[in-house]
Amino acid sequence: MDFLIKPYESAGPISLGMTKEQVRSVMPEKPDEKHDIRGAYTDFFGNSVVFVYYTQEHGICEAIEFCQPTKAVFNGRPLNGVPFIEAKQWLEQFDNALEDEENVGVTSNKLGIGLYAPDYDEDEGPGALVEAVIVFRKGYYD
Structure with missing residues (x-):
């Protein structure tokens, strides 16, 4: 779905x-x-x-x-179940101020979307997949 x-x-x-x-x-x-x-x-x-x-x-x-198996799709592209670096680069096209959550993922306060990829590491795990996507209301992380 x-x-x-x-x-x-x-x-x-x-x-x-x-x-x-x-x-x-x-x-x-x-x-x-x-x-x-x-x-x-x-x-x-x-x-x-x-x-x-x-x-x-x-x-x-x-x-x-x-x-997974549910896909969270933003502007025609799935964000989960895909390599973290691809999903992050896709979001950066819409928000150039993503907040890096070290060893966890990224959050876009502009879009209200967060990516969770705990296995991502630039050197050791560059192909790690996005395990979860969160969509949240304004002020959710305040």
Whole structure:
């Protein structure tokens, strides 16, 4: 399944700002009730490997995280499951001020997108793949 990213708006059928009930109504599967990531403030959709994070105050979607087999697609190109350096270079075309998260990935505050590639190392692991992509609301990391 492909989730098309619209910065600071949505990813696939999930819009930032939706309630937990709204998110669950647009997903093709039920969330896994046995996960323990952030407790009641997270839905985990196991078949899609999609995490949806909610604010504690109001239970509104503030971030969406994707892992394989689901593809997070930005401007026609998948960002996860591809070499980190390719995905980073793609994002740099739209945001030349990416924040490097040493040995973890990069974050674009301009686009509201983060790439997670813990195995990336310029010298030892240049072909490491992006393991996860997060799409987040403005102020999520403040």
